Amino acid sequence: MKKKEAKLKLPVKKSLTLTLLILSIFEAACIIMQAAFLAKAIVGLFNKNFDNVVRDSVLFLIGFIFRIVFLHLQQYFTENHAIKFETELRRKLLQSYFDLGPDFTSREGSGKLVTLAIDGIGKVKQYFELNVSKQIRGAIIPTLVVIFIFYTDYVSALMIISVIPVIVIFMILLGINARDMANRQYKKYRALSNNFIDTIRGVETLKFLGVSKNYLPIMEKKNREYRQSTMKTLSVAFLNSFALDFLTTIAIALLAVRLGILLLDGSTVLLPSLTVLLIAPEFFLPMKQAATDYHATLDGQMAYEDINRMIVDNEKNKSQKSSINSVESIKLQNVGLIKDDKKILDNITLSINKGEKICLVGQSGSGKTSLISLLSGFNEQSEGEILINDEVTNLKNVH
16 A cells, blocks of 8 residues: 555656745744734724724735735646656556557546546645645744744643544544545546547447437436536545534634633733634645645545546556567568457568668458557567567567
8 A cells, every 4th residue: 555655656757856945934924923913903993092903904005916926826826836747647547558459448447547647636636736735834834823823822722732633533434435436426527528429439339320329318317327426525524524624613702702801800911812713714824725725626636646647657657668670570470360269460581681671562351450569569469470580479578
């Protein structure tokens, strides 16, 4: 399992990580600046001390503006890297389609491959954008916020930190269930896509045979199953978001009750208490966003798992092959090819040296295409021997 997770780790450049780290720190500083000066402005109005209200309000507005700027800069840099990642991933995936050959296409299904190359890549891009930036923000912002709260009121900081284990355990339990449901949904989506594309490809044949209308109930059934699966998955996602909002609301409410009692008792003053209450929701916000994004990117995780597997298989296949440039001669000795219990090629003997030009001539169905597929490594002979540089080998191991 650990090996599998390592393969699925998103390739994030150190430059992007460092850039997002710095921008997240600046964003956290702006959040703290907002809460501090907003609290000062409100306390000034409450105490009818209007001397510094305008200044504090302007500083609050400056913090708010720079927070939005830093957030958009994070999105900008993440999206640029996501586009480059998407382009490279699509190139590798399409190259894998060509390198792995027709056997791979038949085994995986053309519908699945088309879906991955179009929708799958887009979902992986969304997974990259949300996963990379939100992970860094989710680590930096709550850490700096809780440090600020600790220096303002350490008891409030301890109360907030004590809620984290409950939230983490709850998110893990619901996350496992959501992933299982998303996995089943993705399989149904893939089956629906395969069926749709295969039907489109064969629509002329189906119309010619007069059975095209018979496939409409099949498509409606698969569409209905996928819709029901989607609604179940969404219900789990909404339940997760609701439960997380409920837990964080309860935590903030308990914090407000404690601070209110202290204010009535005269054990504290309004400014630090109000500052803590204003900034406390910012501590939980990245967690709630991470939970929402987790459900939104589950399809992307599944798609990336499939795409990564195909690319890795292609790289392993290439590493086991020898280069075509090293081939000086190819010899076929009594080679035969049998498909579906039918003999396509029989007793083929020929020799091809490097630099020679050959021409295949024959009637339709005589086996010209099958012989070319055999020489290309897409098929393996049923009998006879193939020699490369006078050594018995398999043409599938040459590229």
